[in-house]
Amino acid sequence: MTASPARRFYKKVAVTGTAAPFSVTLDERSLRTPLKRELDLPTKRLAEAVASEWAAQAEKIDPHSMPYTKLANTAVDRVTSDRERIMSEIVDFAGSDLVCYRAEKPRDLIERQSRAWQPVLDWARATFAAEFLVTEGIVHIEQPSRSLGAMRDYLGGKSPWALTALHNMTTLTGSALIAAMACDGAILPAEAWLAAHVDEDWQIEQWGSDEEARHRRDYRKREFDICLRFCELSR
Template sequence: MRDILTDLEAGKFLSDPDPVRRAQIQMKRPLPKRFYTAVTVAEGPDGVFAVHLDGKPVRTPGKALLALPTGRAAQLVADEFAAQAETIDPVSMPVMRLVNTALDGVTLDPQAVLEDILRFASSDMLCYRADGPVALVERENAAWDGLLDWARASLGARFVLAEGVVHVEQPREAIAAIGIHLSQRAEPLRLAALHLMTSITGSAVLALAVDFQERDLDSAWVAAHVDEDWNVEQWGADAEAVARMAGRKRDFTAAFNVLDALRG
């Protein structure tokens, strides 16, 4: 299932979980010419919304109709198609790639995707704290304690903290509570967005906090990168790390926008 959940690119394009490597692959392959003029969203009789190029519906690499449950979600994909210039670059279309993953991958086995998110929850990033320096410890506490307090109060999930990277066993009840809330969000596109956000941040709690509107885009991104930001402040960042971070931010933003659009 992890293989399915790596970006399902359109057509013959290869995928790689590293955005820098993915961009390098794309640079080596000729991109297809833009073949359409008009991009529209059409509501079908079954209440789903399809993206049309010059009046013809778009299909996923797996040949499924690219149809979404809300008009806003479909418009996100339509906007990416409309933004293409002379060629079509799938790397610049993170929402479309996420939708392809949902329709061609998650629909095959949503339970496996849910269980993968639970595996992240069992070693959630928010639970592993630095043992120094004091300024970093305080920064982690300020960014993460509120999220764990929210998980305990709103989700019924009480997590155990640890210092360093030594694994700590989380209470079975906490993981079960996360599982209950995920099972209530098992529609493929939402689950795909939650999985992407979880895999980028290392935190299922943070992904659920976004879906529950407990955190907005900017505060969630900052919370997910406390340690990285600290290291950059101390040592600086190289160009490759900056490019990698930009790619992750683009995909994270796409997942956030999809979750928001699914609210109607």
């Protein structure tokens, strides 16, 4: 049985704090996570985004309409206490990253992949001072341990908020490198999304798509944009 939505139990929503951490209060009581931890937020902009979600609730609270609150809760309750595992999962994606596996044919697809993915690899080389190897086909290629170690060091410098967004964006795109580049603001959001879907877009051009697939992609795109904005707001 599905639980009934909770009724709105507060009248006033506010952001408190003059410097980090910032808090969101409901009738002057600080917002807490599902694990009852205080939801301390790193920037006023992120606190305002969370507060806006709570202020927008009607008679009944709809958690699905509060993505920034959900991500913030995840950062505090999961990522802060389990960051090594989260980092390892992102590094695992980098070990078989989408942009490192190129088509053997046709020429058009090969060229599209190169145009979209080579800038990502160039950014990774400059950012991590390490190379990610590229292969043709789908047979796994082992990435240099130095490159994966550099990726892990990069993630180690990220806040729980950025790691939360990065982890979600990585699973949504299949590319830790595209996600990291986007979260750092080194690629436009639309370009990042298209880079993650070069193969899919080529297949659609050849064979078309169905409505269910379009809905799934639209949903993932919304999630990606929310995570990217969360990353920006947390800086």
